[in-house]
Amino acid sequence: MHLDDGRKAAEAGDWVAAGHAFVRAAMEGSAEGAELAARVTAELVPLADGGSAEAAALLAGIYLEYFDESALPAAAAYARVAAEAGLPAGQRTYGHMLVKGLGVEEDRERAAALFRAAAEGGDAYGRFNLALLVDDTDESLQLFEAAAREGIVVAGAVLADRLSALDRDEEALGWYVWAAEHGHTEAMNAAACWYRDGFGTAPDPVQAVRWFFVMLAHGDGNGVHEAIQMAKAGALNVEQIREAGRLAGDPTSAETLIGMLPSGEGF
Template sequence: MTEKLSHIVATAMRLLGSTSDGDPEAMARLEEMLPALRAAAESGHVQAQEILGGVLLEFKEDPTEAALWFARAAGQGSAVGKRSLGHLRAEGLGIGKDLVEAERLFGEAADAGDAFAQFNLAQLWWGHRDPESVLALLSSAASGGVVDAYLVLGDLLAELDRDAEALKSYLQAATAGHDKAMYVAACWYRDGIVTEPDRVEALTWFFRSIATGNADPLHEALLMARDMSDAEILHAGKQSGQHGYAQAAVETVAKYR
């Protein structure tokens, strides 16, 4: 029986991940197995309760029932349940908004090592607790795989005038594929914050950001490229793996030289 429940939970977890990518087949399969997942949750299986709460929140858009299952999981000591219930409390989704209770839930989950809870708690603390405590939480969350934490960590370090550390954090987020961090890194290299101005490195990150589907850096990239040589632009294209963008930029800026 335990093996069967574990299979149901593993399958539901995989399908839930696919539905977030908009896979219609995954959505249909998840709908079909919802009764089995609910039965597993009702039997007391903690992971099933966590995932059912996630399905109800993200797939069924029913935060009220999702809160009930997160609460049941939290009652069994689940860090995911506590963090997820904390999120609903913080936002007032499905249950009353209560930042004090959200902070308690995030704190318990964070103490248990949940990286997303650490990230959520850090954001709740920013501006209300000492910066070092917030930095410690963000660093732990980032190390735990929360890429957004690197970006927020960079923002806080920059606010504290610790620019060299901030750039390092932005680059960690950018290297992990965070398009906003790529844009920030590009602007810092362009403007010479921390380092000497480096237009090739800046254009490299602009190209990488554009490649994620973010069109915002396009104007900035072309504006800067107008004052660069074709060789510099093409080198940035090579570094970023975006030769096509580089070639298009060379052809576009040639009209304005």
């Protein structure tokens, strides 16, 4: 879908829209999207040089993500232009470069100011990046939550980690589950382990195995070994395994796990 949108935008001569679409495709794992995003820079350069802050911010991001280190000076120059123009995406990108020292001298204080400006301009990643830098615990938690509610899934997982460190386990589990439901595999593993061990809730082997199954469906096979151990230890019966598979949307894995049990075990 994103590739088609990008091609249509390119045919119409809207290179900024095309670039954004190709980047979105690349972020979803499309190698062709990454290739097209890199190629569209040839069309973005004259736009950025002509004063388009949006083209400059997009160009900087593409240079950072899809080019080697030789592109860092150009990425920094375009990100700075976009940031100084007050564009939240440019502020966030230039701030990221300042935090990491990518093509510029590291300056975390200036980066934080740029992230705050981006956040105030409505940029969700700006909120997330600012949350990682601020010292005030309450503010950082609020920023992580705001970023998560605006669709930054990793913000929900990090929020869960921070809440766990504060011994706010029930809240932490809620955010691990939220991030897991949005496809974050590390949060899936955390949710599964917490349900298994009873952190933030009473032990719930069905939910534990459910999330181990979901991990497997997302290409992470580590959880299936945990599920096998739980089943063989008698932590849940056959019907509970089937319920975990139903909740995970993966009845096949449930039947496979049942088939691994010695005859009569788990009933």
